Amino acid sequence: QLQLVESGGGLVQPGGSLRLSCTASGDTSSNIGMNWFRQAPGKGREFVASINSDGGTTLVADSMKGRFAVSRDNANAKNTMYLQMSDLKPEDTAVYYCNARGAWGQGTQVTVSS
Secondary structure, eight states: OEEEEEEOOEEEOTTOOEEEEEEEEESOSSOOOEEEEEEOTTSOEEEEEEEOTTSSOEEEOGGGBTTEEEEEEOGGGOOEEEEEEOSOOGGGOEEEEEEETTEEOOOEEEEEOO
16 A cells, blocks of 8 residues: 655745655555645645656646746656746645655645745
């Protein structure tokens, strides 16, 4: 069974940066495609970014292009995905979730506020 654990969230001022991490463990016998979603208060879950199994193909939601970047580290079967977020805005405040192969992490809170 696949387990996903996110980390790296926190409170940041507008214009600041954060890097989120998601580490997969359990059934990771092969590298897997991974995704980031987010859910703001009172809103539905929103796609943020995805990356394929070897990291060669990435996709970032249009509204976040130029500010967010997704990457991964597969060395030593690490299966860790990152989300580098820059020029953060108050509307980026949300719980950020990692998703892969139908599994979800517990989420990490990102709050952008002065």
